[in-house]
Amino acid sequence: MAKARPITDEDRRKVRDLHAAGESRNAIADALGRSGATVSKIADELGLSFDRSAVKAATEAKVADARARRAALMLELLDDAARLRAQLWVETTYVDHGGKDFLRAEWTQREPTAADKLKLMQAAAAAANTSMRLDDHDTVGDDIDEAKSMIGALAAGLQAAYDHMEAEGPAEDAGT
Structure with missing residues (x-):
C-alpha cells in the first residue's frame, strides 16, 4: 500500500x-x-x-423526482393488475405444437384453464402488492412526522401539567 x-x-x-x-x-x-x-x-x-446548500437542494430534487416516478409506477402496476384480472373471464385461444410431425393445433375456450387462471391471479396479486409497497414507502415518512408531532404535543402537555403542579406547591397528604 x-x-x-x-x-x-x-x-x-x-x-x-x-x-x-x-x-x-x-x-x-x-x-x-x-x-x-x-x-x-x-x-x-x-x-x-x-x-452544502446546493448539494442539499439537489438531493431534495432527486428525492422528489424519485417519489414522482414511484407514484407513476404505482398507478401503472394497479392498471397491470386490473388488466391481468380481466383476462380471467375472456375467451382464450390456445396454440400447441407437437407430435412427430410437429403439427400446430389451435383451439378456443370460453375462458382460461384453471391453471392459467391461477397464474393470472398470481401475477395480478404481485402487481397489486408491489403497488401497495411503493405507496407504503412514500407514506412511512408522513406517519413518522405525524408521530413526532403527537409526541411533541404530549411532552408539551406533560411539561405544562408539571409546571402547574409546581406552581401550586407541594401536595398535602389527605391522611394527616
Missing part, C-alpha cells in the same frame, strides 16, 4: 485560496491531486467549511 503523502504548507495555502475563490471540495481535491477527505481535513484545520 502506498504511503500517504504528507500535507504541506503549500497544500494548505492552495486550499485556502481555492476555497476563497468559491471552489467546491471536490474541485479543490482535483486541483491538488488529493482526496476529498484530505481536502476536508485541511479545511477543518483552517476553520473553513463548504456550503
Whole structure:
C-alpha cells in the first residue's frame, strides 16, 4: 500500500485560496491531486467549511423526482393488475405444437384453464402488492412526522401539567 503523502504548507495555502475563490471540495481535491477527505481535513484545520446548500437542494430534487416516478409506477402496476384480472373471464385461444410431425393445433375456450387462471391471479396479486409497497414507502415518512408531532404535543402537555403542579406547591397528604 502506498504511503500517504504528507500535507504541506503549500497544500494548505492552495486550499485556502481555492476555497476563497468559491471552489467546491471536490474541485479543490482535483486541483491538488488529493482526496476529498484530505481536502476536508485541511479545511477543518483552517476553520473553513463548504456550503452544502446546493448539494442539499439537489438531493431534495432527486428525492422528489424519485417519489414522482414511484407514484407513476404505482398507478401503472394497479392498471397491470386490473388488466391481468380481466383476462380471467375472456375467451382464450390456445396454440400447441407437437407430435412427430410437429403439427400446430389451435383451439378456443370460453375462458382460461384453471391453471392459467391461477397464474393470472398470481401475477395480478404481485402487481397489486408491489403497488401497495411503493405507496407504503412514500407514506412511512408522513406517519413518522405525524408521530413526532403527537409526541411533541404530549411532552408539551406533560411539561405544562408539571409546571402547574409546581406552581401550586407541594401536595398535602389527605391522611394527616
